[in-house]
Amino acid sequence: MTDETVQPGDFAPPAPGTPPPPAATGTAVAAAGAIDATKRYGRGESEVIALDNVSVTFERSKFTAIMGPSGSGKSTLMHCLAGLDSLTSGSVFIGNTYLAKLNDKELTELRRKAVGFIFQAFNLIPTLTAEENIKLPLMLGGDSGDKAWFQEVVDTVGLGTRLKHRPSELSGGQQQRVAVARALNARPDIIFADEPTGNLDSRSGAEILDFMRRAVREYGQTIVMVTHDPGAASYADRVVFLADGRIRDEMLEPTAERVLDRIKQLGD
Numbered sequence: 001m002t003d004e005t006v007q008p009g010d011f012a013p014p015a016p017g018t019p020p021p022p023a024a025t026g027t028a029v030a031a032a033g034a035i036d037a038t039k040r041y042g043r044g045e046s047e048v049i050a051l052d053n054v055s056v057t058f059e060r061s062k063f064t065a066i067m068g069p070s071g072s073g074k075s076t077l078m079h080c081l082a083g084l085d086s087l088t089s090g091s092v093f094i095g096n097t098y099l100a101k102l103n104d105k106e107l108t109e110l111r112r113k114a115v116g117f118i119f120q121a122f123n124l125i126p127t128l129t130a131e132e133n134i135k136l137p138l139m140l141g142g143d144s145g146d147k148a149w150f151q152e153v154v155d156t157v158g159l160g161t162r163l164k165h166r167p168s169e170l171s172g173g174q175q176q177r178v179a180v181a182r183a184l185n186a187r188p189d190i191i192f193a194d195e196p197t198g199n200l201d202s203r204s205g206a207e208i209l210d211f212m213r214r215a216v217r218e219y220g221q222t223i224v225m226v227t228h229d230p231g232a233a234s235y236a237d238r239v240v241f242l243a244d245g246r247i248r249d250e251m252l253e254p255t256a257e258r259v260l261d262r263i264k265q266l267g268d
């Protein structure tokens with residue numbers, strides 16, 4: 001818990017008549033969130049309710065893990081929060097902007113400036129080298145970035161000798177590290193990471209998680225991360241548990257053991 005207070009303007013409503021996004025539970029400033037978010041895929045008998053009236057906020061400068069069984073809606077929630085997919089009903093916001101209020105151009109701009117995404121599949125550009133992939137989000141904005149930070153990021157993810165290689169010349173784990181470095185290098189307002197360490201051995205995974213946590217604690221980065229691994233979740237400040245498209249529970253200052261216990265309870 002922090003004792004930060006909400007600053008005037010933090011939740012300035014994006015349009016007259018729209019209530020401002022709420023603060024994170026028991027805390028202060030929200031970096032992003034969803035309000036009564038429902039996402040349905042398909043129709044009739046094939047209908048799937050991927051998100052069922054989800055309301056959740058993610059506090060700024062905090063590291064939040066999202067956990068839940070396969071198919072519980074974790075990726076759908078992250079995609080909708082990042083403006084990569086749209087809701088059937090309800091709303092999502094980044095900072096003080098409701099995404100539904102934006103036209104395509106404004107949404108693209110907000111995503112480029114404010115949001116970093118590490119996908120379950122890494123989404124690297126095959127014709128660019130690792131280094132070019134990492135720098136791409138900043139280059140698109142005409143920014144060459146901070147050299148020292150870039151070096152710290154690539155040293156931490158351990159890509160030093162592979163920077164001139166293309167994704168097809170990298171292992172799955174190395175590609176994943178490029179995707180993590182790309183998100184961290186741009187220092188966006190918020191990073192959504194969908195199993196960023198899922199394909200890594202435990203040591204490389206731990207190094208990246210530790211770096212993500214440092215980016216949050218030392219540089220105020222906001223990170224929301226999906227993981228299946230209680231050990232990975234223990235790096236976060238808070239864990240949100242999803243099941244069947246609904247928020248089932250949450251935990252502050254998680255440890256791997258407590259997370260595992262909670263998962264077992266929720267499975268009953």
Ligand SMILES: Nc1ncnc2c1ncn2[C@@H]1O[C@H](COP(=O)(O)OP(=O)(O)OP(=O)(O)O)[C@@H](O)[C@H]1O
Pocket residue numbers: 041042048049050068069070071072073074075076077
């Ligand atoms: N494009 C789509 N069309 C139809 N159904 C979809 C689509 N995308 C996701 N779903 C369904 O929505 C539900 C939630 O999927 P989602 O990908 O969010 O799960 P998840 O929690 O990320 O699972 P995993 O841990 O396996 O990645 C699942 O039942 C899935 O089959």
Ligand SMILES: [Mg+2]
Pocket residue numbers: 074075076120194
């Ligand atoms: Mg998923």
